[in-house]
Amino acid sequence: MTQSLIWSPISGGITAPIGFQAAGLSAGLKPSGKPDLSLLLAPDDAVCAGTFTTSVVRAACVDLCADRLQVTSGRVRAVVTNSGQANACTGDRGLADSLLITEAVADRLGCSQDEVLICSTGVIGVPIVIDPLLAAVDPLVSALDPDGGAAAAKAILTTDLVEKQIALEAVLAGRRVRIGGMAKGSGMIHPNMATMLGYLSCDVAVACDLWQDMVCRAVNRSFNAITVDGDTSTNDTFLAFAAGDVLPEDQLEALEEGLTLVAQHLARSIARDGEGATCLMEVQVEGTDLETEARQIARTICGSSLVKTAVHGRDPNWGRIVAAAGRAGVEFSAEAVALWIGPHQLMSDGQPLPFDRAAASAYLSERACGGYLVDDTVQIRLSLGDGAGQAIAWGCDLSDQYVRINADYTT
């Protein structure tokens, strides 16, 4: 994780902040029998901000979340998440099932339906296995626990190999503040199961509008800066809850740093767990006029099949990086380009530099996921001029394994 002077990791995930409870269990939605239903319950003074997929084709649950956040001005209490079926492209039944589920959860919690959100992840075009789910609402609510973060983080997964959760703590204006998070997916679309879902909790309060702005900026610098395969999902959702005493305004910047760190940790975890990935790619672009331009180029590089396959082959085929930058849709002067892979500089002032190909290949080969005491991150840095814009994007390599996983998924 990026170093911070004030934020330190703690345990507990999404339920580390005071007042949050969660649960996760197997409701029988997945043929595998793995956990597939989770619930997050926020304190009654919580405010929730959400960001959603930009796809024209959105699952009914996404529209429902967006509507309810608007109706309640962000004052929602709970999110139920099912994994196994995305409930997207399921026609009228999609909304009907989402309403049934949130109604059942609201009844059992004793709150209004509008205060309950729902996220779904799984195969597109397949309706939720509704009866077993409804039957599991009662045990799910009974299982709510202030230490339930790990169970919830497990129950939202689909083809993910590992749980993705984190919690940070800082002392702001003399009081302890905690931020927790969990996520699932392998990109803005999880290749098979079609979804990135992210959840964040925080035990101080921030005014609703301010909170939404902070969350949007944090999402732009984290989830919106990763790509696994370029496919944006029908179900992508990020929900962030803040509840507790109001934080003094002069501490908002410090809080936003924490938010961003949690979101970036979760986003990087998703990229690292990208289907078939053998390493994490971190691409830093600097020297553009705007941060958004730098991010667009960084993300285009991360998304390039040619860059991804070269990294998979641990091949310093740097021309592909510059070619990807060139097609990103941002103007820059080819004469100003400088490029590094790890510590190896490959271009300066738009001119290729002689470099030690064997050493650059060795740098790439030494980066691999899954080992201990091994750095899993391939770092690429591209400088494009003197502008103040800079951004980082994350992705992963493209392996034969990715193709096999996705070619064989529903059959």
Added chain:
Amino acid sequence: MTQSLIWSPISGGITAPIGFQAAGLSAGLKPSGKPDLSLLLAPDDAVCAGTFTTSVVRAACVDLCADRLQVTSGRVRAVVTNSGQANACTGDRGLADSLLITEAVADRLGCSQDEVLICSTGVIGVPIVIDPLLAAVDPLVSALDPDGGAAAAKAILTTDLVEKQIALEAVLAGRRVRIGGMAKGSGMIHPNMATMLGYLSCDVAVACDLWQDMVCRAVNRSFNAITVDGDTSTNDTFLAFAAGDVLPEDQLEALEEGLTLVAQHLARSIARDGEGATCLMEVQVEGTDLETEARQIARTICGSSLVKTAVHGRDPNWGRIVAAAGRAGVEFSAEAVALWIGPHQLMSDGQPLPFDRAAASAYLSERACGGYLVDDTVQIRLSLGDGAGQAIAWGCDLSDQYVRINADYTT
């Protein structure tokens, strides 16, 4: 090929039109020793229209082609093409080498340097192997032949498995008109006039501005409608020559049909020969307001890693198709969506239909490149409403083989 009432296939490729000569040979630029240098010579009254990559990072040869077409108002005579080194991102040397080569060809042909264009394809960041190339200019010019189309078509290839050439003939206003074409490309293919190289010849004359407009429209409906891996090259170039008697204006529409058919044949050949491809994907989108909107959606579907891997697995995982359409950046009503894979309808009015999964899988499995008497084209049709806009895009599946080819390309 799409049926035409007036245009019929003939042999001869790029040199089928009267007055065009071509040659191809091995100059020693490729370690494999395969043919790597070609030359196309047009009649002295030829007019040439060009479309080029939209990438910010363009090879020096691309800039040189664009400049010379401007300086000469399209009155160029010859194109020399080297394969093996793309000569992109090679610093100042890139332009110097391109100038040296065109100068040598012009001297030998006895024309001005400005009348000679150059295209390069191969690895980015690697300079052209210049001395063997210069030594080969004399034998190259000596080898020019009115039957040289096939030799030229072979010498422009890199990772392509097959040559891509075609010629058509029609009788327009009582006279025989021929159009020939050749192309190369199988990776870094997302032409956005886009190393996709394409060449066309025609033995009637058209006023320069009209010719450029006709060529642009044909390129939008062919090369700009294919994608293999979403990566737009630094070197993409399409050059189209017209030379001969002027065609009466009332025949221009018929000529443009021929142009478009030749360009579409070449574009489809590139998609079919996409690295690791086992089938061609043809995606037809209809019912948008604009043709450009339909093309954008069709191309996004063709470019989706999830759709491509599903097709590779011969898996009718249709949700991925609709999800890709949803993120294409074009507004449409999800309630109006209808979808077919081959003869199998999967959605109507935005609702999923029951379908015979085994039959749909069988349809996909029966489509495969490389066999005789086998249809190699997977057809996908998406209707989005009542608009008059429609377009077709072509792509290929994403296989383990694609990853292996690209992970191991330079090492």
